[in-house]
Amino acid sequence: MTDFSLLARLNNAHGPSGRESEVRKVLCDVLAPIADEITFDGLGSVIARLNRHATGPKVAVVAHMDEVGFLIREIRSDGLLKVFKLGGIDPMVAVNSEVEVKTRSGKKYTGLIWSNKPIPELTMDDLWLDVGADTREDVLAMGIEIGDSAVFATRHFALNDSGNLVAKAIDDRIGCWLGAELMRTLAHSSLQCDLHFVATVQEEVGTKGGKTAIEQLKPDVVIVLDVATAKHADAQSGTQRVYGNGPCLVVADKIALGHYPLLNFVSDVAKEQGIQVQRDFLAGGGTDNGPATMVGHGIAGLAIILPVRNCHSAYTQVSQNDVLNCLALLQQTITQLDETQTARLYSYY
Numbered sequence: 303m304t305d306f307s308l309l310a311r312l313n314n315a316h317g318p319s320g321r322e323s324e325v326r327k328v329l330c331d332v333l334a335p336i337a338d339e340i341t342f343d344g345l346g347s348v349i350a351r352l353n354r355h356a357t358g359p360k361v362a363v364v365a366h367m368d369e370v371g372f373l374i375r376e377i378r379s380d381g382l383l384k385v386f387k388l389g390g391i392d393p394m395v396a397v398n399s400e401v402e403v404k405t406r407s408g409k410k411y412t413g414l415i416w417s418n419k420p421i422p423e424l425t426m427d428d429l430w431l432d433v434g435a436d437t438r439e440d441v442l443a444m445g446i447e448i449g450d451s452a453v454f455a456t457r458h459f460a461l462n463d464s465g466n467l468v469a470k471a472i473d474d475r476i477g478c479w480l481g482a483e484l485m486r487t488l489a490h491s492s493l494q495c496d497l498h499f500v501a502t503v504q505e506e507v508g509t510k511g512g513k514t515a516i517e518q519l520k521p522d523v524v525i526v527l528d529v530a531t532a533k534h535a536d537a538q539s540g541t542q543r544v545y546g547n548g549p550c551l552v553v554a555d556k557i558a559l560g561h562y563p564l565l566n567f568v569s570d571v572a573k574e575q576g577i578q579v580q581r582d583f584l585a586g587g588g589t590d591n592g593p594a595t596m597v598g599h600g601i602a603g604l605a606i607i608l609p610v611r612n613c614h615s616a617y618t619q620v621s622q623n624d625v626l627n628c629l630a631l632l633q634q635t636i637t638q639l640d641e642t643q644t645a646r647l648y649s650y651y
C-alpha cells in the first residue's frame with residue numbers, strides 16, 4: 303500500500319502562484335536528507351540533485367508547486383474584499399466556495415466567496431470575499447492587507463474506496479509528490495544520470511519558474527509532470543486522456559511539441575515494462591515544457607500529464623492507479639537514461 307501522507311501535506315499547503323513558501327518548505331524538509339544538494343533559482347523554484355558524481359546526462363524532472371488561487375485586490379468600506387485571480391479559475395466554479403486567507407504574518411482565516419448575480423452571468427468582478435468583517439478597519443485589524451493570498455479551503459481526502467484522491471491542489475502537487483517519490487526511491491540505486499527534481503514557481507501565471515530554473519540548470523533532458531482535465535471514453539471528444547487509463551505522453555500542446563525521439567523512447571519503456579500509457583494533445587494550453595525546452599540551444603523535453611477531474615476547482619480528483627503507473631514509468635525511464643540513450647535523442651544526422 304502506497305503511503306500518500308506526503309501528498310496530503312503537499313495538497314493541504316497554502317501555495318498559490320508567487321506564494322509557494324509552504325510547499326517549498328514541505329519539499330525541502332523531505333528532500334534534504336535524500337538530495338546531494340538543494341539550490342534555488344531567483345524566483346524560488348527548488349532544484350534538488352541526486353547522484354552528482356554521475357558521468358551520464360543531466361536530467362530534470364519538473365513539476366510546479368503553485369496552485370490556482372486569489373490575491374486580495376481591494377478592501378472595501380463594508381468589509382468585503384475583491385480578488386484578483388491567479389491562474390484559470392472560472393468565477394462560476396469559485397462562487398459559493400470556502401477559501402483560506404493567509405496574511406503576511408502567516409495567520410489564516412476562513413473566507414466565503416459569494417455573489418448577488420445569477421451564476422451564468424458571473425465575472426470575477428462580481429465575486430465578494432467575505433471574512434466576516436463589517437468594516438474596512440475590521441479587516442485591517444485582522445492583519446489582512448492588499449496582496450495577501452487565498453486558496454480553496456478543501457483538505458485532502460480519499461473518495462470512499464474508489465482509489466481516487468481529492469484535493470484543492472492536485473494540480474500540480476501530484477507532480478511534486480511524484481518528483482519527491484522518484485528521488486526517494488532512486489536514492490540508493492545505481493543511476494547513470496545526474497538527476498534533478500525541479501519544483502517550479504508561478505506556472506499558473508505564465509510558466510515562469512519552468513523557464514528560470516531550467517536556464518539556471520541547463521539539463522540535457524527535461525520531463526515535465528502536470529495534470530489536465532480527463533475526457534470520457536464515450537464522449538465526442540474521443541478516447542484520449544481517459545481517467546484511469548494511465549499517464550498521458552503529450553505529443554503537442556499550444557506552445558510546444560514533445561521531443562519526438564524522447565516521446566518514442568518513453569513509449570518504448572512503457573511498452574517493455576507493461577505500463578499503460580496514453581498519447582495526448584493539449585489544444586487549449588501548455589505546461590512548463592514549453593519555456594523549459596526553448597532555452598539555450600534547445601533541450602529535448604516531454605510533458606507527461608495525469609488525467610484529472612474538476613481541474614482548477616476546490617475538488618480536483620486523480621486516480622491512484624494513474625499516479626502509480628506514472629511513478630513506475632518515471633523510475634524506469636530515468637534508470638535507462640544513460641549517455642548512449644541521450645546521444646540517440648540528439649542524433650540529427
Ligand SMILES: [Zn+2]
Nearest residue numbers: 473474528529
Ligand atoms: Zn498544472
